[in-house]
Amino acid sequence: MLTNAHIADTLELVADLLEFQGANAFRVRAYRNGARAIRDLSASVAQIVLENPAGLLEIDGVGTSVAEKCTVLARTGSLPQLESLREEIPDTVLDMLRIPGLGPKKASVLYRELGVTTLAALREACESQRVRTLKGFGARTEALILHGLRVAEAAAKRHFWCEADETVQALTRHLETCADIERMRFAGSYRRGKETVGDLDLLVLSSRSDRVMDCLGRFAGVAETLGRGDTKMSVRMDTGLQIDLRVVPRESFGAAWQYFTGSKDHNVELRRRAKQRGLKINEYGVFRVEGATEHYLAGQSEEEVYGALDLPVFPPEIREARFEFRWAENGPLPRLVEEADILGDLHMHTTATDGTASLEAMAQAARTRGLKYIAITDHSQRVAMVRGLTPDRLLQQWACIDRLNAELAGSLTVLKGVECDILERGGLDLPDDVLAQADWVVASIHFGHRQPRDRITARLLEALAHPYVSAIAHPTGRAINYRDSYDVDMEAVLRAASVHGKFMELNANPSRLDLDDVHCAAAKELGVLVVINTDAHSVRDLALMRHGVQQARRGGLTHADVANTREWDELKPRIGRRR
DNA sequence: GCCGTTTTCGGCCCGACTGTTTTCAGTCG
Numbered sequence: 130m131l132t133n134a135h136i137a138d139t140l141e142l143v144a145d146l147l148e149f150q151g152a153n154a155f156r157v158r159a160y161r162n163g164a165r166a167i168r169d170l171s172a173s174v175a176q177i178v179l180e181n182p183a184g185l186l187e188i189d190g191v192g193t194s195v196a197e198k199c200t201v202l203a204r205t206g207s208l209p210q211l212e213s214l215r216e217e218i219p220d221t222v223l224d225m226l227r228i229p230g231l232g233p234k235k236a237s238v239l240y241r242e243l244g245v246t247t248l249a250a251l252r253e254a255c256e257s258q259r260v261r262t263l264k265g266f267g268a269r270t271e272a273l274i275l276h277g278l279r280v281a282e283a284a285a286k287r288h289f290w291c292e293a294d295e296t297v298q299a300l301t302r303h304l305e306t307c308a309d310i311e312r313m314r315f316a317g318s319y320r321r322g323k324e325t326v327g328d329l330d331l332l333v334l335s336s337r338s339d340r341v342m343d344c345l346g347r348f349a350g351v352a353e354t355l356g357r358g359d360t361k362m363s364v365r366m367d368t369g370l371q372i373d374l375r376v377v378p379r380e381s382f383g384a385a386w387q388y389f390t391g392s393k394d395h396n397v398e399l400r401r402r403a404k405q406r407g408l409k410i411n412e413y414g415v416f417r418v419e420g421a422t423e424h425y426l427a428g429q430s431e432e433e434v435y436g437a438l439d440l441p442v443f444p445p446e447i448r449e450a451r452f453e454f455r456w457a458e459n460g461p462l463p464r465l466v467e468e469a470d471i472l473g474d475l476h477m478h479t480t481a482t483d484g485t486a487s488l489e490a491m492a493q494a495a496r497t498r499g500l501k502y503i504a505i506t507d508h509s510q511r512v513a514m515v516r517g518l519t520p521d522r523l524l525q526q527w528a529c530i531d532r533l534n535a536e537l538a539g540s541l542t543v544l545k546g547v548e549c550d551i552l553e554r555g556g557l558d559l560p561d562d563v564l565a566q567a568d569w570v571v572a573s574i575h576f577g578h579r580q581p582r583d584r585i586t587a588r589l590l591e592a593l594a595h596p597y598v599s600a601i602a603h604p605t606g607r608a609i610n611y612r613d614s615y616d617v618d619m620e621a622v623l624r625a626a627s628v629h630g631k632f633m634e635l636n637a638n639p640s641r642l643d644l645d646d647v648h649c650a651a652a653k654e655l656g657v658l659v660v661i662n663t664d665a666h667s668v669r670d671l672a673l674m675r676h677g678v679q680q681a682r683r684g685g686l687t688h689a690d691v692a693n694t695r696e697w698d699e700l701k702p703r704i705g706r707r708r
Numbered sequence: 709g710c711c712g713t714t715t716t717c718g719g720c721c722c723g724a725c726t727g728t729t730t731t732c733a734g735t736c737g
Contacts, residue, residue, distance in 0.1 A: 155720055159709035192710045230726085232735050265734080269727060483721085513723045514737055553724095575737060576724080 130175040131203050133167050139202060139211060140164035140195065145223050146214040148233040149240075159195070166190035167199070169485060169667050178203040219246045224285070228277035229612055230270070238263060248285075252278050280611065287325035287610065288370050291639045291676060294319070296329065296370055300348055307344040309337040312382065316389035322446045322679040324609055324642045328371035330389045338376035345374055381413045384428035387435070388412035394450035395443075402438055402454075410434065446682040451650065456685075465682040466661075468675050470694040473502040476548065476571055476602055476634065476662030477671070481526055482507040483515035485667040488529060488543075494668040496541040502697040504546035504569040505530060506602075509558040511550040512575055520563045523547055527566065542697055544568040548602060551592045553577035564597035568701075571634060571662075573602035574615070582616040589617065593625040599704050600632035600660050600692075603643040611640070619648055623655050630706040632660040632692050635684075637677025638670075649684025658692040658703070659684075 144160035166188050167174055177184045178200050185196035202208050218240075224247065225236040239245040242263055243254050251274065254260050260271045297315055304310055310333055314320075317330035335341050342362045346354060355363040355371070362374045377385040388396060388411065396410075403410045409418050414428025415437040427433035431442050440454075441462050447453045456462055478484035479491055486494070488505060495503045507526065508517040518526065527545040534543055546569040550558040553576050557564065564570055572592040574585070592598050604622065605614030626633050633652050635644045644652065644659065652659050661677040663670055681691060688694045692703075 153709080156709050158720075162710075190710075194709055230735070234734055265728065267728060273727090511723095512737070514721060516721055578736095 130173065131206065133170055133174050136174050136199055136202055137164040137168040139208060140167070140198065143198075143208070143211055143214065145226070145233075146211075146218055149218055149222065149226075149237055150214075151234070151237060159190075159192070162190040163192075163195035165485070169669055174199055175203040221247045224248050224281065225251060227281045227611065228274060229280070230273045230277060235265070235270075238265065248278060248281055280613070283610075285369070287327050288368070289609070289639050290319065290322065290324055290326055290679075292368070293326040293329060293370060296350075296366060296368070296372075299350075300329075300331070300372070303348050304333075304341075304344060307341060309335050309340040309344075311335055314386050316386055317391065320390050320445045321392065321448060322683055324639070324645070324680065326370075328373055331372060331374045332382065332385055332389060333374060333376050334379060334382050335376055341376060342374065345372070379429060380425070381428050383430035383432070384410070384414040384434050385412045387431050390445055390448065392449050395448040395453070398450045398454055399438070399440075402440075406438065408437065410437075444682060446679065447685055449646075449683075451647075452685055463687045466678060466686050466688055466691050466694065468678045470688050470691070471661060471674055471678065472500065472695065473504075473693045473697060473700075474500055474663050474665070474671065474674065475504040475544070475546070475569055475600070475660055475693060476506050476636070477503060477665040478507050478548075479505060479526075481522065482512070482517060483666060488526070489533060490668060491665070491671075492533060492537065492541055492543050494671055496537075498671055500541065500671075502542040502544060504544035504571075506546040506548040506569070506571050508575075509547055509549045511552060511558040517550070517558075518547065520559060523559070523563060524566070544697070546570065548573055549598075550575055551588045553580070553588075555588050555591055557592065557595060557598075561597065564595075567597065569599050570597050571600050571602040572598045574606055578606055578612075578615045580615070582618060585615050586618040586621055589622050590625045593622070593629050593631050596705070598631060600634050601626070602634045602662070602664070603636040603641050604633055605643050605645075605648070607641065607643050607645075609640050609642065614643070620651070623648070623652055623657055626652070626657045627655045630704065632658045632704070635659050635661045635677050635681055637661055637663045637673045637675075637680075639673065639676050642676065642680045644680075644684075646680055646683035649681055649686055653684065653686055653690045659686060659690060660692040662693075 140160050141164045144157050148157045170188060182200050185191055185199055198208060222236060222240050225231055226233065243259060245251045245254055255271050255275050260266050261268050304313055312334040314332050315329060316332055319326045319329055333341050338360060342357055345362060345364060350366045351364045352367040353365050355365055360376045363371060365371050400410050407418055409416045415426045415434055416423040417426055427437050435442050440457050443453045444465055474495060477491055479486060479488045508515050510517040510519045530543050530545050545567050547567055548571050551572050551574050552558055557572060589601060592601060605617060607614035633644055635649060649659055659681060661681055663673045665671045692700055
C-alpha cells in the first residue's frame with residue numbers, strides 16, 4: 130500500500146514541474162498545500178481511498194482535483210498527469226532549482242533558450258559565457274550559478290541521514306524474510322550518525338551469500354546492480370543511494386563491523402595503537418605479529434576487537450579520532466546524552482505564524498510525547514512572509530498561554546517565548562519592554578546572510594549581550610546540501626555566549642543540525658550549554674528531536690552539557706549566569 | 709487548485725534584495 134509520504138512526494142513533483150512550466154502560482158501552491166496536508170496526516174490516504182474515497186475531501190487543503198489524483202495514484206500506483214509532464218520536461222532540469230538564486234523562471238529560460246537539461250550542461254554553458262547573453266542574465270548571475278553548482282553537485286552525492294534511515298528500515302524488514310541471514314548490521318557514516326550519508330554499508334553473516342545477494346536484488350527500489358562477486362555486492366537505489374553488501378565469516382564479523390564503521394581517522398589511530406603492541410588490526414580480525422607469522426586473536430565482536438587494545442567499545446557517533454581516545458585514557462567513557470534525557474523543547478511555531486498546528490495542539494502533542502515544558506517561539510514581525518508577530522499580537526498570544534497553563538494545571542509548562550529576528554542593521558526586532566515579559570527568547574538571523582564576516586559576527590555578539598535574549602537559534606544559518614553557513618567568527622560567538630551565560634541552540638531539523646558536531650564540542654569546551662530544539666512547524670516535527678540528540682552525541686555532549694535535560698525550574702535561573 | 713461564501717467567483721502570507729535594468733522580474737525567507 131502506498132504511503133502518505135510517497136503520495137506527498139508525487140504531488141510535490143507535479144508542483145515542481147508545473148511551476149517550471151510557468152503554471153499559475155496558486156495552482157502550484159495548491160498542490161504543495163495538498164502534499165503537506167497529506168504528509169502531516171496520521172490516517173493512511175491509501176486506506177481512505179480503499180474504504181471511502183469521498184473522505185479525502187475532509188482533509189483541509191485537499192479538494193476535488195487533488196483527491197482525484199490521490200485516488201488514481203493509490204489504485205494504480207502511477208499518475209498519468211505526472212507521466213505526461215515528464216514527457217515534456219526531463220526530470221533532471223529540476224536539479225537546477227537546487228542552486229541558490231536560480232528559480233523556476235530562470236531555470237526555464239536556460240532550458241528553453243540554451244537546451245540545458247543537466248547540471249553538467251549548465252556548467253558548460255556558464256564557462257563558455259553563453260548564459261550572460263540571455264535577457265535578464267549577466268556576468269554576476271553566471272558567477273553565482275557557478276558557485277551554486279559546486280554546492281549542488283556535492284549535494285547530489287550525499288543523502289540526508291534520515292533518508293538513508295528510511296532505506297535502512299525498509300531494507301531491514303525486507304531482509305528479515307531471508308532465512309539464510311544469521312545476523313545483519315549497518316556500518317559506515319550511517320552508523321556513526323553523520324548528518325549526511327554517502328552510501329550504505331551492510332554486513333551480513335550467512336553461509337549462503339548467493340541467496341542473500343538474490344534477496345538484496347529483489348529489494349523494492351533497487352535501480353541497478355553495480356557489481357556482484359562472492360562476498361561483495363553493490364546496488365544503486367532509484368533514489369541514487371548506493372548500498373554495499375558484504376558477506377562476512379563469523380570469526381571476522383566484529384572486526385569487519387568495526388572496520389567498516391570507521392571513521393578512517395579513527396581506524397588509523399586504532400591500527401597505530403595496535404602496532405605499538407605488536408598487534409595488527411584489519412577487517413578480518415586482530416592478529417599477533419611474530420616475525421613473519423600472524424596468529425588470529427579476536428574478531429567475532431567489537432568488544433573483542435577493542436578489548437584486545439584495552440579500549441572500550443566507543444559509541445559509533447564519536448569514532449572520529451577527535452577526543453574519544455583521550456577520553457578513554459582518563460577512565461570510563463562518559464555516558465552521552467540520550468533522547469530520553471530531554472525534558473523540554475524550546476523552539477516551535479504555531480498557526481500564529483508559519484506552523485501548521487494551533488498552540489493548544491502543539492501543547493497536547495508535547496505532553497503526549499512526555500515533555501515537561503515547551504516554549505512557543507513564533508517569528509517576530511520582520512519575517513513578514515509568515516505574518517511575523519507584532520508586539521500586540523505577541524502579547525495576545527502570551528495571554529492565551531497564561532490561560533492554557535491554567536488549564537494544563539502543571540501537567541505541562543508552556544513558556545511564553547518568541548523567535549526574535551536579529552535585524553540586518555543590528556538590534557532586535559521587538560522592543561525591550563515586550564521582550565522583558567517573555568520567559569524565553571531565541572534570537573536568530575533570517576536576513577542579510579551575505580553580509581561580511583565582521584558584520585554578521587557583530588550582530589550575533591550584540592544579541593548575546595542583550596539582557597532578554599536566552600539563546601541563539603540555528604547559529605550558523607546553514608542549510609545542509611543547499612546553502613553554506615553565513616560567514617561568522619563562531620569562536621567569538623561561543624566565547625560571548627560563555628561570558629553572558631547564554632545558550633546555543635542545536636537545531637534538530639535534519640536540514641539544519643546547526644550547531645554541527647564540531648561546534649557542539651567547542652561549546653562544551655567553553656562551558657556553554659547547548660539547547661537541543663526541534664524548531665517544529667507541525668505536531669509531527671516534534672519527533673525530529675532524535676536527530677538533534679544524535680548530532681549532540683557526535684559532539685560528545687553528555688546530560689550535563691545539554692540545557693534542556695534539566696527541569697525548567699532548574700534551568701531558568703541559569704540563563705544569563707556564567708557557569 | 710482550494711476555499712468561503714457576497715452560493716459562483718475572487719482572493720490566495722508579503723516585504724526586501726539582487727542583478728538586471730532605466731522601471732522591474734525573479735528570488736528569497
